[in-house]
Amino acid sequence: xxxxxxxxxxxxxxxxxxxxxxxxxxxxxxxxxxxxxxxxxxxxxxxxxxxxxxxxxxxxxxxxxxxxxxxxxxxxxxxxxxxxxxxxxxxxxxxxxxxxxxxxxxxxxxxxxxxxxxxxxxxxxxxxxxxxxxxxxxxxxxxxxxxxxxxxxxxxxxxxxxxxxxxxxxxxxxxxxxxxxxxxxxxxxxxxxxxxxxxxxxxxxxxxxxxxxxxxxxxxxxxxxxxxxxxxxxxxxxxxxxxxxxxxxxxxxxxxxxxxxxxxxxxxxxxxxxxxxxxxxxxxxxxxxxxxxxxxxxxxxxxxxxxxxxxxxxxxxxxxxxxxx
Amino acid sequence: xxxxxxxxxxxxxxxxxxxxxxxxxxxxxxxxxxxxxxxxxxxxxxxxxxxxxxxxxxxxxxxxxxxxxxxxxxxxxxxxxxxxxxxxxxxxxxxxxxxxxxxxxxxxxxxxxxxxxxxxxxxxxxxxxxxxxxxxxxxxxxxxxxxxxxxxxxxxxxxxxxxxxxxxxxxxxxxxxxxxxxxxxxxxxxxxxxxxxxxxxxxxxxxxxxxxxxxxxxxxxxxxxxxxxxxxxxxxxxxxxxxxxxxxxxxxxxxxxxxxxxxxxxxxxxxxxxxxxxxxxxxxxxxxxxxxxxxxxxxxxxxxxxxxxxxxxxxxxxxxxxxxx
Numbered sequence: 001x002x003x004x005x006x007x008x009x010x011x012x013x014x015x016x017x018x019x020x021x022x023x024x025x026x027x028x029x030x031x032x033x034x035x036x037x038x039x040x041x042x043x044x045x046x047x048x049x050x051x052x053x054x055x056x057x058x059x060x061x062x063x064x065x066x067x068x069x070x071x072x073x074x075x076x077x078x079x080x081x082x083x084x085x086x087x088x089x090x091x092x093x094x095x096x097x098x099x100x101x102x103x104x105x106x107x108x109x110x111x112x113x114x115x116x117x118x119x120x121x122x123x124x125x126x127x128x129x130x131x132x133x134x135x136x137x138x139x140x141x142x143x144x145x146x147x148x149x150x151x152x153x154x155x156x157x158x159x160x161x162x163x164x165x166x167x168x169x170x171x172x173x174x175x176x177x178x179x180x181x182x183x184x185x186x187x188x189x190x191x192x193x194x195x196x197x198x199x200x201x202x203x204x205x206x207x208x209x210x211x212x213x214x215x216x217x218x219x220x221x222x223x224x225x226x227x228x229x230x231x232x233x234x235x236x237x238x239x240x241x242x243x244x245x246x247x248x249x250x251x252x253x254x255x256x257x258x259x260x261x262x263x264x265x266x267x268x269x270x271x272x273x274x275x276x277x278x279x280x281x282x283x284x285x286x287x288x289x290x291x292x293x294x295x296x297x298x299x300x301x302x303x304x305x306x307x308x309x310x311x312x313x314x315x316x317x318x319x320x321x322x323x324x325x
Numbered sequence: 326x327x328x329x330x331x332x333x334x335x336x337x338x339x340x341x342x343x344x345x346x347x348x349x350x351x352x353x354x355x356x357x358x359x360x361x362x363x364x365x366x367x368x369x370x371x372x373x374x375x376x377x378x379x380x381x382x383x384x385x386x387x388x389x390x391x392x393x394x395x396x397x398x399x400x401x402x403x404x405x406x407x408x409x410x411x412x413x414x415x416x417x418x419x420x421x422x423x424x425x426x427x428x429x430x431x432x433x434x435x436x437x438x439x440x441x442x443x444x445x446x447x448x449x450x451x452x453x454x455x456x457x458x459x460x461x462x463x464x465x466x467x468x469x470x471x472x473x474x475x476x477x478x479x480x481x482x483x484x485x486x487x488x489x490x491x492x493x494x495x496x497x498x499x500x501x502x503x504x505x506x507x508x509x510x511x512x513x514x515x516x517x518x519x520x521x522x523x524x525x526x527x528x529x530x531x532x533x534x535x536x537x538x539x540x541x542x543x544x545x546x547x548x549x550x551x552x553x554x555x556x557x558x559x560x561x562x563x564x565x566x567x568x569x570x571x572x573x574x575x576x577x578x579x580x581x582x583x584x585x586x587x588x589x590x591x592x593x594x595x596x597x598x599x600x601x602x603x604x605x606x607x608x609x610x611x612x613x614x615x616x617x618x619x620x621x622x623x624x625x626x627x628x629x630x631x632x633x634x635x636x637x638x639x640x641x642x643x644x645x646x647x648x649x650x
Contacts, residue, residue, distance in 0.1 A: 091435075110416075144467040145481075157485055157486070160472065163471075163472075
């Protein structure tokens with residue numbers, strides 16, 4: 001099985017490549033070739049003996065989508081996107097990358113399907129941002145699509161078009177609405193959600209972390225490993241059996257900031273917790289206050305998608321990766 | 326108030342123009358100018374003394390959307406669309422007209438907003454086709470968007486983008502999900518829904534009508550006059566007060582085929598009913614069987630949208646217009 005990963009240089013993309021290479025298979029078939037594309041050149045993976053094409057590519061450039069699938073990959077992971085804050089700040093960029101990029105990919109697949117019967121599995125990463133307030137405390141699978149951001153609108157439009165092209169038989173498709181990734185590795189960033197990871201990551205590294213919201217704030221999380229697990233699991237599913245609602249809210253861990261802090265304490269003690277500095281920020285609190293708190297992802301659970309076991313497990317995954325266990 | 330009507334030569338568009346001219350006002354302001362565009366040249370209305378621009382225009386042609394709003398109309402009715410059957414038969418045409426056409430209009434408005442603060446009211450006609458099975462017997466306002474047709478996908482994508490552009494303040498927007506129009510005037514067509522109108526229209530004209538589905542089939546209807554009433558009412562609403570869910574299911578009359586037939590009998594007697602010939606068609610029955618039966622359009626009712634009073638009223642409206650009352 002030849003796998004194409006769009007967005008292969010990103011935080012999830014790199015881990016997905018590593019996981020596929022380590023597994024040596026995808027969707028129950030031997031991994032035979034890799035095409036890795038991103039706006040920056042992805043690193044070629046170590047330990048894979050098959051052919052690898054790792055290139056910088058802009059999916060919205062003329063001919064780029066056709067070139068991406070020229071090798072007729074059997075499975076495509078479409079992770080390429082402009083993130084939420086950037087899509088809000090730059091409307092044209094967001095629609096171009098998140099909507100047009102997805103549409104160009106879908107249309108390249110359709111043209112290939114018409115030309116030679118090509119019909120890949122397409123695993124599309126969507127987002128909780130397809131939902132918007134008002135929210136019930138626990139959000140069911142059939143909650144209305146009403147995004148409160150341009151990013152959410154673009155992802156919802158992608159979900160709709162993916163479902164249409166799957167219904168018409170051009171591809172086998174599935175959309176995964178990923179939880180907020182935590183603990184996100186790397187440096188602190190300006191994303192409104194950054195503190196959810198920062199209050200774990202920084203103290204574990206002996207550094208101060210800023211907490212701009214009350215301890216009672218609750219949100220929906222998955223570790224990077226769990227997110228990669230969702231993608232790998234999706235590639236192995238019989239997508240013909242899923243039915244018409246192919247974009248699924250992924251399971252996660254619903255945790256409050258207070259619960260995050262107690263998990264940090266259990267992992268690294270009071271000294272680590274003391275590095276969290278409370279600095280209330282009304283703007284961030286207002287943004288985060290409009291976010292969902294918990295989901296009941298029945299469809300995804302029934303299909304075998306599995307979240308991290310607890311927030312302690314989320315912390316443990318980060319510790320094992322970055323602090324030698 | 327200058328009104329722009331996109332799709333002005335269509336069945337609803339022509340009636341809307343007539344209604345606006347007859348009212349002499351729109352949205353509480355004097356109707357001062359009309360721009361009427363369609364793929365075929367719209368007729369200029371009689372009895373209107375203000376400036377009228379009535380032209381053939383393809384909204385997806387380069388510069389056409391900018392030209393359409395060059396006169397800075399205060400209210401825009403966007404009715405232009407490729408219909409359901411055509412969008413299903415010709416995927417590229419459907420996405421081009423129904424998605425790109427709407428997007429080009431939205432982007433032309435955005436550019437004008439940025440350039441000179443232009444901020445029109447945009448009344449967008451959407452469709453029940455944004456919903457797909459499985460359905461509850463009565464469908465609430467917050468039912469999940471899960472279209473079962475490319476047309477429904479394109480309308481849902483338009484709704485999402487409209488909401489995003491309204492949220493960002495480029496325009497004041499509202500989307501109206503129109504019920505199936507009945508009695509649709511004109512000749513029988515090949516639309517799967519054609520018989521709903523045909524079994525009233527043809528017998529009233531002394532002609533035979535084909536009924537391809539069981540008498541128990543139930544659906545959601547509005548007369549052409551009610552549909553125009555929704556559009557006119559929407560133009561008069563304070564759209565800033567509607568909140569974030571700006572695409573609304575319009576009220577309608579839920580009726581079975583049997584109830585349609587009894588309304589015909591009350592209006593035109595047994596002789597008319599005898600002109601209905603039952604010719605079961607499994608394909609049409611299957612298509613129509615996946616359609617919604619009834620809605621609970623609470624939000625639209627709260628905003629003052631009003632359906633026809635009964636299926637008898639729907640028949641009476643057709644009789645008054647085409648058979649002299």
